[in-house]
Amino acid sequence: MDDLRTASPNATYAAHCARGELAYQVDTSTGAAVFYPRVIAPGTGAALEWRISKGLGTVHATTVVHTKGQPPHNVALIDLDEGFRMMSRVEGIDPMAVRIGMRVRVRMHPGEPPYPVFDLEQGA
Amino acid sequence: MSGLSRGSVAIVAAAESELGQVAPGTTPVDLMAQATRRALDACGLALSDIDGVFTNASQLRMPTLSLCDYLGLQPRYQDGTGIGGSSFMTHVQHAMLAIEHGLCEVALIAYGSTQRSVSRAAASPREFNPYETPYQPFLPASAYALAASRHMHQFGTTREHLAAVAVAARQWALMNPVAWEKEPLTLDQVLGARMVSYPLTVRDCCLVTDGGGAIILTSAARAKTLRCKPAFVLGVGECLSHASISTMPDLTVSGAARSGAIAYAMAGLSAREVDTAQVYDAFTINTILFLEDLGFCPKGEGGRFVAGGSIAPGGSLPVNTSGGGLSYCHPGMYGLLVLIEAVRQIQGDAGARQVAGCDVALAHGNGGVLSSQVTVLLGSGATV
Numbered sequence: 001m002d003d004l005r006t007a008s009p010n011a012t013y014a015a016h017c018a019r020g021e022l023a024y025q026v027d028t029s030t031g032a033a034v035f036y037p038r039v040i041a042p043g044t045g046a047a048l049e050w051r052i053s054k055g056l057g058t059v060h061a062t063t064v065v066h067t068k069g070q071p072p073h074n075v076a077l078i079d080l081d082e083g084f085r086m087m088s089r090v091e092g093i094d095p096m097a098v099r100i101g102m103r104v105r106v107r108m109h110p111g112e113p114p115y116p117v118f119d120l121e122q123g124a
Numbered sequence: 125m126s127g128l129s130r131g132s133v134a135i136v137a138a139a140e141s142e143l144g145q146v147a148p149g150t151t152p153v154d155l156m157a158q159a160t161r162r163a164l165d166a167c168g169l170a171l172s173d174i175d176g177v178f179t180n181a182s183q184l185r186m187p188t189l190s191l192c193d194y195l196g197l198q199p200r201y202q203d204g205t206g207i208g209g210s211s212f213m214t215h216v217q218h219a220m221l222a223i224e225h226g227l228c229e230v231a232l233i234a235y236g237s238t239q240r241s242v243s244r245a246a247a248s249p250r251e252f253n254p255y256e257t258p259y260q261p262f263l264p265a266s267a268y269a270l271a272a273s274r275h276m277h278q279f280g281t282t283r284e285h286l287a288a289v290a291v292a293a294r295q296w297a298l299m300n301p302v303a304w305e306k307e308p309l310t311l312d313q314v315l316g317a318r319m320v321s322y323p324l325t326v327r328d329c330c331l332v333t334d335g336g337g338a339i340i341l342t343s344a345a346r347a348k349t350l351r352c353k354p355a356f357v358l359g360v361g362e363c364l365s366h367a368s369i370s371t372m373p374d375l376t377v378s379g380a381a382r383s384g385a386i387a388y389a390m391a392g393l394s395a396r397e398v399d400t401a402q403v404y405d406a407f408t409i410n411t412i413l414f415l416e417d418l419g420f421c422p423k424g425e426g427g428r429f430v431a432g433g434s435i436a437p438g439g440s441l442p443v444n445t446s447g448g449g450l451s452y453c454h455p456g457m458y459g460l461l462v463l464i465e466a467v468r469q470i471q472g473d474a475g476a477r478q479v480a481g482c483d484v485a486l487a488h489g490n491g492g493v494l495s496s497q498v499t500v501l502l503g504s505g506a507t508v
Contacts, residue, residue, distance in 0.1 A: 010254055036255045036370070061277075061375055063269035064322040065262045075261045075321075077270055077370060087256045087370045096322065100277045115258045 009037035012050065014113040022053040022106045022116050024084050035084035055106035056081045056121060064095040074098050078118055092119045130390055131508035133220045134347035134354030135339050137167035138467035143335035143453040144304050145240055152181045153194045155236030155336030160195065163338040167352040169230060174340070175199050176228030178215035180206040181236055182248035182456055191234060201228040207364065208491025209404055211235075212339075212460040213498035217360040219341045229342060233463075236336030237455035244332055248456055256368060262321050265329055267369035267493035268407040269321040274375040275409060276323065278424065283323050285427030287314035289408035290327050290450050292436035297447025299437065299477040304331050305451040328408040330449035330458070337460045339467065344508065355470040356508045358393065358484070359501035361386025369493045376424075379497035380417035380488060387486075387499040388419070395419035398501075399482040401441060402466045404459055404490035405448040411435070414488055415443070418499065437477070445469065445477045459489035463500065470504050483507055 009025075013036075016023035025034040029046035041048050057080040064072045074095035078088050090098045091107075104118035139162035141155035156179065164171060177199045179187045188204040191197075201222045205214050212233055219231035239247035250263055261267065275281045291311055297303035309327065317325035347354035363379030363386075366372045388394055395418060403414040412426030420441060421429040429435075435443035446452040446465040453461060466487035468474045483504045490497060 014254075061270040061273045063261075063266050063273060064319075065260060065266055066319045066321065067260070067262065072319075072322075073260065075259050075266050075270070077375075085370060087259055087261065087368075089259050100273065109258075111258065 004039070009039060013037045016052065017108055017114045017116065020108050022055050023050055024053055024080070024082060025049060026051055033083035035086050051082065053080050053082050053106070057104055057106070057118065059090065059098060059100050059102045059104060060085060062098045062100060078104060088116055088118050090118050090120070128217070128220050128360065128390065129224060130358050130392065131356045131503070132344055133223045133341050134344050134356045135341050135467050135502065136347050136350050136352045136354050137163040137340040138464040139163040139166060139338055140302065140461065140464060141236060141336040143302055144333050146238060146334045148241065150238055150241065150334070152183045152236035152238055152336065153190050155238070155334070156191055156234035156338060157194055159336050159338035160232060160234055163340050167340060167350045169340060169350065171195060171197070173230045174232045176201040176219060176222055176231035178203045178219055178231060178233040179235060180204055180211040180457065183237065199228065207496035209406065209457040209459040210362070210489030210491040210496045210498040211457060212463055213360070213487065213489035213500050214362055216341065216357060216463070216500050217362065217498070220357055220360065223341065223343055229346065231341040232338060233341070233460065234336070234338040235457060235460040237457065238334045239456045240332050240334045244456070253368060256370060264493050265324055265407065266321040268409050269324045270369055271372070271375045271413070271494060272323055272409040275412065278376055279427065281412065281427035283315055284311060285412065285431050286323065286328055286408040287311045288430045289405065289411045289435070290314045292430065292433070293405060293444055293448040293450040295436045296445050296477055297451035299475070300447050300452055301475070303447040303452040304333055305447065324407055330406045330454035331451070333453045333455055335453045335455035335461070337464050339460065339463055353471045354505065355467045355485070355502040356505070357500065358503045358507060359387035359389070359391030360499070361390065362496070362498040364496050366495050367492060372494060376413070378413045378417050378494050380414050380499065383497040383499040384418040384488070387501050391501040393484060393501060397484050398486045399484050400445060400466070400469050400479045401443050401486045401488070402446070402462045403444065403488040404462050405444055405450050406454070406458070406490060408450070410490060411443065413494070414490070418486065418488060442479045445474060445479065459491070462489060463487045466500070466502050470502050
């Protein structure tokens with residue numbers, strides 16, 4: 001378990017993002033993938049261990065947000081191959097062209113802290 | 125299974141405050157108080173009869189303290205449970221529990237919001253979520269849009285199906301003198317309206333209004349001594365399934381499937397016996413999901429069910445007869461207004477939109493981003 005005097009689950013996650021890694025956790029009692037990062041596992045209360053995702057996933061749901069004064073942007077739920085789901089966006093194509101079922105690969109978007117976005121997986 | 129007794133309590137009065145746009149400086153508690161006075165007048169009880177107070181409001185940090193202070197009440201029992209728009213359905217359950225156990229005898233459930241006057245951002249600021257906020261979803265609309273995208277993908281639901289929900293709500297609203305919207309609405313107008321979060325246009329999204337309401341519950345025995353026609357609480361069920369849309373277990377099945385099953389089991393009823401369904405329509409996809417999850421049509425068929433006009437005036441199932449959050453009013457946590465319309469239908473007090481022979485009304489509350497679902501079944505004297 002993270003020592004909350006020295007590192008929060010979110011700080012550990014963000015440190016991985018800064019190294020270009022998409023981190024998630026697994027429930028040590030069931031092996032189930034867990035996202036977002038927590039202190040104990042949901043449902044079981046078991047300890048969690050950190051893992052690094054291979055970064056490959058599938059678009060589960062998608063929307064295009066229209067904000068005044070900005071170009072429309074994509075918001076999607078991505079199912080990572082390791083078995084967890086996260087909110088993100090698919091970049092590099094028209095946001096309206098993002099389809100459920102598309103194969104995507106993670107990339108860190110520069111920011112403070114950096115955060116994961118997804119591109120279409122080439123050859124998929 | 126619930127431990128509560130079917131029909132042990134009744135809602136004896138239900139009243140709205142002013143709705144829509146209220147005068148500058150009006151507070152959420154002003155609206156609660158106005159609705160409370162109207163509800164007391166309707167049933168003949170006095171303010172001093174209230175010994176249980178239930179409320180929640182996004183603009184109040186400690187809502188029961190604010191309301192009790194304003195009303196000059198020191199109730200024997202109070203509960204400020206906040207689960208968004210379904211808070212008030214849960215308050216019905218908690219008030220029923222408290223009345224059955226003698227913790228209070230006359231319960232007030234109240235709500236007020238001035239979100240149109242002060243802005244939605246000021247009335248209900250969003251929590252920062254490091255796993256969602258960077259992606260700039262327009263919440264709550266984008267969360268419901270994500271659910272809609274799954275429903276369209278899995279079941280062939282279309283934007284026209286979604287739009288049919290908004291058109292039906294508008295048809296009902298035109299029969300409600302206090303509804304915010306006063307003009308007819310066509311399918312093409314919904315489809316051509318400003319896009320908010322695809323596939324939802326501004327006409328697929330609830331209104332942003334001020335408003336509030338109050339309902340009063342008491343024991344079935346005391347209810348029968350009052351001048352109002354009681355709406356007996358036949359069943360209540362709740363389900364909390366997630367907080368963020370990212371962790372919703374299945375984007376096409378809401379917790380209404382469970383909350384409805386619990387409420388139906390307690391009431392000894394099924395969807396077939398429901399004369400009117402009032403379901404929290406924050407977005408057009410809500411109505412489709414809830415009609416499926418509450419047993420009015422099979423899973424996946426909600427879009428085709430509403431497309432035939434079945435929920436509009438003259439259809440087979442009168443749904444959201446007030447005009448709903450889409451066309452009547454939506455002060456932010458609209459669940460109490462959903463309950464008020466269900467009570468009106470049981471009391472036979474719904475004017476031009478009255479459902480003939482309405483003995484069973486379903487009121488379904490939704491909170492967060494499809495996160496909390498609470499179902500209440502109300503019945504006339506013929507059902508107990």
